[in-house]
Amino acid sequence: MSESSSPPNDALAHASEPVRVDSDLFRSRGSWRNEFECRIGNSFDGRITFEVGCFDAGFLCTIAARHPTMGFVGIDWKVKSLNEGASRVAAMGLKNVVLLRGRAQDLRQIFADGEVDEVWVFHPEPCDEPNQLKNRLIAEPFLGDVHAVLRPGGALVIKTDHPGYYQWVLGLLGLPEPAWFEAARQKKSVENGTPRVRARDLMRPADVPGPSSRIASQFEIAMTSADFWNDPAAMEHVQGRSFAGEKTLFESKFVRKRLPIYYAELRRR
Numbered sequence: 001m002s003e004s005s006s007p008p009n010d011a012l013a014h015a016s017e018p019v020r021v022d023s024d025l026f027r028s029r030g031s032w033r034n035e036f037e038c039r040i041g042n043s044f045d046g047r048i049t050f051e052v053g054c055f056d057a058g059f060l061c062t063i064a065a066r067h068p069t070m071g072f073v074g075i076d077w078k079v080k081s082l083n084e085g086a087s088r089v090a091a092m093g094l095k096n097v098v099l100l101r102g103r104a105q106d107l108r109q110i111f112a113d114g115e116v117d118e119v120w121v122f123h124p125e126p127c128d129e130p131n132q133l134k135n136r137l138i139a140e141p142f143l144g145d146v147h148a149v150l151r152p153g154g155a156l157v158i159k160t161d162h163p164g165y166y167q168w169v170l171g172l173l174g175l176p177e178p179a180w181f182e183a184a185r186q187k188k189s190v191e192n193g194t195p196r197v198r199a200r201d202l203m204r205p206a207d208v209p210g211p212s213s214r215i216a217s218q219f220e221i222a223m224t225s226a227d228f229w230n231d232p233a234a235m236e237h238v239q240g241r242s243f244a245g246e247k248t249l250f251e252s253k254f255v256r257k258r259l260p261i262y263y264a265e266l267r268r269r
């Protein structure tokens with residue numbers, strides 16, 4: 001068979017597609033490692049990171065350019081942002097990035113069980129109105145799906161600028177809120193050096209969910225921090241990780257306002 005008539009290699013045939021949509025989203029389920037091998041070649045080290053809410057892929061592309069042997073998949077449901085992301089991937093000539101337009105909730109249709117090494121959820125929608133709390137992504141159903149697609153020992157990394165969301169995550173994990181949240185709620189003065197908290201973003205303790213035994217059975221808590229960038233323990237914890245030292249677009253805005261970034265990392269059991 002001549003070269004021109006050989007059957008197309010599926011991954012390569014689609015490698016130049018900027019953004020995958022609709023049923024195409026699910027095409028690589030179970031074959032992501034093959035796909036990245038085809039894209040990157042033998043140097044692919046087998047690691048796959050999935051970023052939820054990648055927006056314009058600015059953060060993902062910066063990290064992917066620094067780690068050309070790793071595979072990165074970003075998802076967002078905003079068409080315009082993802083089109084910007086696609087242009088960025090093309091301009092930077094990144095073979096190790098795939099962008100998906102879709103819902104993070106379709107995680108298990110996108111990846112097979114154990115196919116992912118890290119899932120990043122950086123600055124999820126706060127959904128902080130009382131009638132929106134049920135829509136928060138970080139909750140038992142989504143975490144159950146993350147558990148399924150992560151390999152054993154794989155990590156779910158969560159960052160948020162929203163103290164109420166952090167309370168929510170801590171509640172699910174059975175951890176207490178930082179001591180200074182109560183002072184912020186009561187508008188009491190605090191010691192110099194205490195991270196700033198916007199009281200309007202805090203949840204009433206009564207509204208914080210209780211610990212989830214399902215989540216506890218699926219994950220161990222690797223690290224939490226109420227002031228990621230100024231916490232030596234958190235900095236040491238993430239040293240050497242692909243995302244260390246880099247801020248997302250949203251994160252940068254909050255850091256500029258001297259507001260803390262909250263961090264939680266779970267390891268799949």
Ligand SMILES: C[S@@+](CC[C@H](N)C(=O)[O-])C[C@H]1O[C@@H](n2cnc3c(N)ncnc32)[C@H](O)[C@@H]1O
Pocket residue numbers: 052053054055075076077078081102103104105122123124125137248249250251
């Ligand atoms: C607050 S922005 C944060 C963007 C980026 N992670 C950052 O830190 O700069 C949240 C992003 O997540 C996307 N998003 C929220 N929920 C999503 C979901 N369930 N599925 C896909 N994208 C989602 C939004 O469209 C938006 O781009």
